[in-house]
Amino acid sequence: MSGKIADRNANPLNRLGFTVAVQVNPGQAQMIAMMEGFIGKLAGFESRGEFVVGELCHNRIIRNRTNLRLIFAIHRTTHRIGLFLQRHAPDVNQAEAHILCHLVEFGDSTIAKLHRAFAHKRSTLTSVLDRLVERGLVTRESSREDRRSFVVALTRSGTAKAAKIHRLLEKLEAEALRGATRKSVDGFEDVIDRVERTARPDSGPVN
Numbered sequence: 001m002s003g004k005i006a007d008r009n010a011n012p013l014n015r016l017g018f019t020v021a022v023q024v025n026p027g028q029a030q031m032i033a034m035m036e037g038f039i040g041k042l043a044g045f046e047s048r049g050e051f052v053v054g055e056l057c058h059n060r061i062i063r064n065r066t067n068l069r070l071i072f073a074i075h076r077t078t079h080r081i082g083l084f085l086q087r088h089a090p091d092v093n094q095a096e097a098h099i100l101c102h103l104v105e106f107g108d109s110t111i112a113k114l115h116r117a118f119a120h121k122r123s124t125l126t127s128v129l130d131r132l133v134e135r136g137l138v139t140r141e142s143s144r145e146d147r148r149s150f151v152v153a154l155t156r157s158g159t160a161k162a163a164k165i166h167r168l169l170e171k172l173e174a175e176a177l178r179g180a181t182r183k184s185v186d187g188f189e190d191v192i193d194r195v196e197r198t199a200r201p202d203s204g205p206v207n
Helices: 026-047 071-088 094-106 111-118 122-134 156-177 182-198
Strands: 020-022 059-061 138-142 150-154
Touching (some): 071 094
């Protein structure tokens, strides 16, 4: 794992006096290792310096309480991608950049398709598209097939901007995945998909 692992005593649970026992599910160990590697490579790609990575929570606290093993890592990684974009493409935010890249890969898209792709609140997606339209990066026009829906498309300047951002994220992803096996990547994608599906509002209560 890239970077320096934080001292075990830095774990606030240990400082509070909890007794912690390691219980790693062998079937998920490879996925966890890949997530740790991704975070470390992302930090190294950002600064090329030393980055202290906190321990991922894969300890089980006696008293039937389990540390979060995925959520903090997903949040931290998403935030670091945002900072990466802020540094290399400061004139767009993360939501705008992702929509531009989606249009590069999938072409003209309805607002409903963008909503399914990113799960934004309708009001949030509208605000993001408003800003992109105002800056001349995309158009938002009524669909020829269905006048009740709108289609979002890149403009000429938007195409150039989107291509630049897409290349940046291609490089980031390639660097993060360098040396990873196909099996570990497939496992990572499967777990992320499970988290996303479980968190959907129509997935039912989490017991």
